[in-house]
Amino acid sequence: MSVSDQAFVTLATNDVYCQGALVLGQSLRNQRLTRKLVVLITPHVSSLLRVVLSRVFDEVIEVNLIDSADYIHLAFLNRPELGVTLTKLHCWTLTRYSKCVFLDADTLVLSNIDELFERGEFSAAPDPGWPDCFNSGVFVFQPSLETHGLLLQHATDHGSFDGADQGLLNSFFSSWSTADIHKHLPFIYNLSSNTAYTYSPAFKQFGSSAKVVHFLGSRKPWNYKYNPQTGSLLEEGSELVTQHQASFLKVWWGIYHGSILPLYESIRDEQEHASPGRTACLGGVGAPCANSAPSAEGPCANSVPSARNLCADSAVGSSQAWPAEDPSETNVGVDETPPSPEGGHSEDMVGWPEIERVMGDPLSHRPPQLADSTETPATSVDLAVSISEMSLKEKVRELSPEEERRKWEEGHVDYMGQDAFARIQEKLDRFLQ
Numbered sequence: 085m086s087v088s089d090q091a092f093v094t095l096a097t098n099d100v101y102c103q104g105a106l107v108l109g110q111s112l113r114n115q116r117l118t119r120k121l122v123v124l125i126t127p128h129v130s131s132l133l134r135v136v137l138s139r140v141f142d143e144v145i146e147v148n149l150i151d152s153a154d155y156i157h158l159a160f161l162n163r164p165e166l167g168v169t170l171t172k173l174h175c176w177t178l179t180r181y182s183k184c185v186f187l188d189a190d191t192l193v194l195s196n197i198d199e200l201f202e203r204g205e206f207s208a209a210p211d212p213g214w215p216d217c218f219n220s221g222v223f224v225f226q227p228s229l230e231t232h233g234l235l236l237q238h239a240t241d242h243g244s245f246d247g248a249d250q251g252l253l254n255s256f257f258s259s260w261s262t263a264d265i266h267k268h269l270p271f272i273y274n275l276s277s278n279t280a281y282t283y284s285p286a287f288k289q290f291g292s293s294a295k296v297v298h299f300l301g302s303r304k305p306w307n308y309k310y311n312p313q314t315g316s317l318l319e320e321g322s323e324l325v326t327q328h329q330a331s332f333l334k335v336w337w338g339i340y341h342g343s344i345l346p347l348y349e350s351i352r353d354e355q356e357h358a359s360p361g362r363t364a365c366l367g368g369v370g371a372p373c374a375n376s377a378p379s380a381e382g383p384c385a386n387s388v389p390s391a392r393n394l395c396a397d398s399a400v401g402s403s404q405a406w407p408a409e410d411p412s413e414t415n416v417g418v419d420e421t422p423p424s425p426e427g428g429h430s431e432d433m434v435g436w437p438e439i440e441r442v443m444g445d446p447l448s449h450r451p452p453q454l455a456d457s458t459e460t461p462a463t464s465v466d467l468a469v470s471i472s473e474m475s476l477k478e479k480v481r482e483l484s485p486e487e488e489r490r491k492w493e494e495g496h497v498d499y500m501g502q503d504a505f506a507r508i509q510e511k512l513d514r515f516l517q
């Protein structure tokens with residue numbers, strides 16, 4: 085067993101969860117990383133985020149939501165919410181690794197956790213809500229196509245009692261709670277940030293040994309606002325944020341501000357140097373690799389220097405796809421930003437150009453507007469930065485009727501949203517009236 089064939093793995097199906105994956109990856113790097121870092125993404129992730137991810141992760145691997153076989157597609161047609169779940173199961177296909185630790189993108193590593201590789205499949209920590217079940221945010225597994233197939237088969241045959249991966253994995257690895265205590269990871273490997281305080285004496289006793297914090301639940305770190313000057317959260321002291329939560333959230337934002345934001349900046353700088361005439365298009369950062377075969381060295385030679393290591397990073401494996409995008413088609417562009425109004429002020433939420441003016445910062449770019457690739461419906465992320473407030477906002481881009489129609493025709497159906505049966509019925513009713 086060698087260390088190089090082991091990896092930490094996470095998943096991000098959109099640009100928003102990518103922000104979590106980036107902080108997680110960086111938090112692992114900050115703790116004497118000895119294993120490979122792998123992130124699974126889906127086609128919805130924008131080309132800019134792919135580049136940023138490739139600076140933190142050793143491998144950025146694209147997997148599809150539902151592409152394995154039709155029987156799965158059919159079985160899941162009525163249960164589209166399981167799409168993301170299926171994607172997590174794809175981690176079992178990473179057979180170039182002999183053992184891996186999966187971590188949700190909303191987890192944060194506080195100290196070295198290499199000892200987890202001494203555990204076998206399937207090891208996980210108890211779920212705080214129902215401790216006879218494990219929480220599927222952190223687990224040790226052994227990649228295997230056979231297990232992957234069995235998991236998908238199990239999903240098809242039995243579905244999942246919670247409609248997602250945790251229910252499915254608990255019913256598949258059903259002996260977890262009784263068979264082998266070594267497979268019970270201590271709670272410090274998956275400490276849920278929002279439930280820690282419900283047993284506060286225990287938190288007081290053991291909380292400081294927490295190794296992995298999990299921001300489980302609907303409110304994620306990127307939904308809070310952070311003051312980069314004071315290192316505090318803007319909601320601190322409110323009922324919603326306990327002291328424990330606040331301390332973990334600050335670590336998350338500290339990494340985001342200190343390490344992830346500078347990555348965006350340096351990618352822009354590199355792009356600007358590489359092709360001064362074309363800096364406007366952030367979406368083009370990943371483009372030079374788009375037309376190259378994943379393993380081919382040649383085409384990368386033509387690419388901008390910043391993209392070269394991107395190609396190198398993504399040179400392993402055939403599952404990695406860089407969607408060919410015409411940079412001119414992306415809707416992310418510096419030029420599109422209206423110039424920041426003269427005379428607005430420092431304490432307000434302001435965009436990137438504003439920081440430059442206020443702080444004399446050499447940055448010459450707008451805040452990253454992390455749009456989805458042209459392929460997708462969906463979410464993009466707006467990062468707003470001022471000297472006293474940073475926040476990430478999720479945006480759903482409305483499609484034009486033509487775009488919607490094109491997506492239908494191409495078979496991209498948004499079963500959950502726009503094309504949900506209820507919405508279609510509404511349209512029919514309106515039409516028939």
Ligand SMILES: O=c1ccn([C@@H]2O[C@H](COP(=O)(O)OP(=O)(O)O[C@H]3O[C@H](CO)[C@@H](O)[C@H](O)[C@H]3O)[C@@H](O)[C@H]2O)c(=O)[nH]1
Binds near residue numbers: 097189190220300
């Ligand atoms: O739109 C999404 C949603 C989820 N994820 C990934 O899937 C993980 C699980 O989703 P999350 O929002 O973190 O779920 P939790 O709030 O943690 O909820 C619980 O329930 C989930 C569904 O069973 C399990 O996956 C979690 O591990 C478990 O902690 C995320 O961390 C990401 O890695 C995406 O990439 N995109």
Ligand SMILES: [Mn+2]
Binds near residue numbers: 221298
């Ligand atoms: Mn989670």
